[in-house]
Amino acid sequence: MAIRELDKIPTKALMARITAELEGLIVTDADGRYIYVNHRWSSLTGYTLDQVKGRYVRDIVRNSRVDEVLKSQKFVSGDAVLLNICTNEEVPVYCSYTPLFHDGEIEGCFVYMIPKSEHTSMTIPPNVVTLMEALNQQLLMVQSHSTAVNPLDHIIGTSPEILKMKHEIVCAARSSSTVYIEGETGSGKELVAHAIHELSPRQNHRLVKVNCAAIPLELLESEFFGYVDGAFTGARRSGQVGKFEIANGGSLFLDEISQMPLTLQPKLLRVLQEREIERIGSSTIIPIDTRIISATNVPLEQLVQKCKFRSDLYYRLNVIRIRIPPLRERREDIPMLIDHLIKKLNFQLNLQIPGITPEAVKRLMEYDWPGNVRELQNVLERAMNLAWFEMLEWKYFSDYFNHPMYPISESPAVPAILPESSTLRRRTGAAERDILIQTLQECQGNKALAARKLGISRTILYRKLHIYDLI
Numbered sequence: 001m002a003i004r005e006l007d008k009i010p011t012k013a014l015m016a017r018i019t020a021e022l023e024g025l026i027v028t029d030a031d032g033r034y035i036y037v038n039h040r041w042s043s044l045t046g047y048t049l050d051q052v053k054g055r056y057v058r059d060i061v062r063n064s065r066v067d068e069v070l071k072s073q074k075f076v077s078g079d080a081v082l083l084n085i086c087t088n089e090e091v092p093v094y095c096s097y098t099p100l101f102h103d104g105e106i107e108g109c110f111v112y113m114i115p116k117s118e119h120t121s122m123t124i125p126p127n128v129v130t131l132m133e134a135l136n137q138q139l140l141m142v143q144s145h146s147t148a149v150n151p152l153d154h155i156i157g158t159s160p161e162i163l164k165m166k167h168e169i170v171c172a173a174r175s176s177s178t179v180y181i182e183g184e185t186g187s188g189k190e191l192v193a194h195a196i197h198e199l200s201p202r203q204n205h206r207l208v209k210v211n212c213a214a215i216p217l218e219l220l221e222s223e224f225f226g227y228v229d230g231a232f233t234g235a236r237r238s239g240q241v242g243k244f245e246i247a248n249g250g251s252l253f254l255d256e257i258s259q260m261p262l263t264l265q266p267k268l269l270r271v272l273q274e275r276e277i278e279r280i281g282s283s284t285i286i287p288i289d290t291r292i293i294s295a296t297n298v299p300l301e302q303l304v305q306k307c308k309f310r311s312d313l314y315y316r317l318n319v320i321r322i323r324i325p326p327l328r329e330r331r332e333d334i335p336m337l338i339d340h341l342i343k344k345l346n347f348q349l350n351l352q353i354p355g356i357t358p359e360a361v362k363r364l365m366e367y368d369w370p371g372n373v374r375e376l377q378n379v380l381e382r383a384m385n386l387a388w389f390e391m392l393e394w395k396y397f398s399d400y401f402n403h404p405m406y407p408i409s410e411s412p413a414v415p416a417i418l419p420e421s422s423t424l425r426r427r428t429g430a431a432e433r434d435i436l437i438q439t440l441q442e443c444q445g446n447k448a449l450a451a452r453k454l455g456i457s458r459t460i461l462y463r464k465l466h467i468y469d470l471i
């Protein structure tokens with residue numbers, strides 16, 4: 001059956017068909033967290049979907065290569081792995097890992113396994129490959145529709161700035177005009193773009209994302225407009241559909257629009273004016289009804305002044321402008337965000353951190369958060385791993401703010417930041433890294449043994465290996 005026909009099969013049914021074809025099977029998100037495991041995997045391991053959903057695979061399965069596959073975005077086949085099961089025993093299995101893509105972005109990983117004794121061949125049957133490709137195309141939809149809540153509920157905050165922004169999102173969703181989102185890094189631009197699309201009448205069509213900074217300049221034009229067979233050397237024989245067409249009826253999210261090359265800007269302007277495209281190598285005009293949502297953390301006005309961005313395109317993009325206030329301009333949202341993020345991370349990391357002390361909240365509110373909500377989330381995740389099951393006290397955060405690698409607040413209200421402690425932190429960090437390397441060598445890479453020797457849990461060991469880039 002062709003993928004296009006499979007497109008019409010509901011995702012659940014697709015999942016069921018793939019499940020029926022294979023043995024143990026899991027699907028992760030782009031961060032390597034479980035979003036799906038099949039019954040056979042549950043029977044094999046003793047873990048149910050509810051027990052693992054949202055947790056990192058690396059915290060459950062030793063030697064899992066999910067993180068590596070998400071990073072390299074390359075298929076790995078027939079890898080021998082010891083699968084930890086809930087009784088602490090290890091079952092030898094063969095694993096195959098397939099990166100899942102959506103519109104060119106890594107969306108997750110598809111892993112299936114076969115008990116080692118039963119099979120030797122790891123070739124995925126062609127019918128399953130077709131099913132998997134169809135699943136790739138639907139995965140994003142599953143994730144975005146799995147929680148039927150108001151998309152505005154994902155945006156945490158009750159400050160006047162956030163309430164104003166939520167109102168602007170609702171107004172933008174009602175219209176079909178072009179939206180321009182401006183906000184510092186980690187402030188929630190992607191979250192806002194999703195909310196606009198999901199609240200709009202276009203919600204049943206695709207929201208297609210193009211990161212203008214991530215695609216090589218020479219490929220950007222074909223990414224946008226597609227091409228026909230023989231359009232240029234190296235072009236696929238079947239041609240390619242461009243993102244504007246894929247997003248027809250839906251929305252096209254142009255992330256990091258400031259990186260749009262000057263040579264391509266007139267072409268984008270033309271599409272916005274004429275509402276039609278031509279694939280490269282073709283003179284057939286294709287009408288398109290795609291709503292453009294663009295985002296940037298570099299204000300385009302500045303680039304226009306420096307002649308790095310066309311003013312006519314800027315005015316076309318900037319019809320509805322939404323500015324996301326940086327976190328330091330809405331510090332009153334920080335306690336609420338902290339509560340929300342602790343709950344979210346407790347679930348994802350399978351921790352039970354009971355909360356945070358008022359002193360720690362107070363001090364976190366004093367920091368300027370140049371990396372905004374993303375930085376806050378990372379800092380909390382780090383502290384939660386240090387605190388393990390305890391209440392989050394300031395002591396679990398202080399080393400972050402003392403670490404020379406991290407941006408340090410100018411705020412005089414955080415006095416613990418001293419150059420001496422930065423040096424100390426760097427030296428203790430280097431010593432810890434050396435100890436980890438040495439212990440792993442002594443244990444011949446056996447992480448369970450290394451964790452035991454170091455007197456820490458395997459989860460903490462994995463976290464540390466990640467922090468020090470040893471995995």
Ligand SMILES: Nc1ncnc2c1ncn2[C@@H]1O[C@H](COP(=O)(O)OP(=O)(O)OP(=O)(O)O)[C@@H](O)[C@H]1O
Nearest residue numbers: 154155156184185186187188189190191297373374
């Ligand atoms: N108001 C908010 N409420 C809850 N979570 C938020 C909020 N703002 C941002 N986040 C979370 O912070 C992280 C970063 O958000 P997002 O990716 O949307 O930022 P961004 O502005 O697109 O960042 P970048 O400039 O790096 O692309 C995400 O995990 C997002 O869910």
Ligand SMILES: [Mg+2]
Nearest residue numbers: 186189190255
């Ligand atoms: Mg973003």
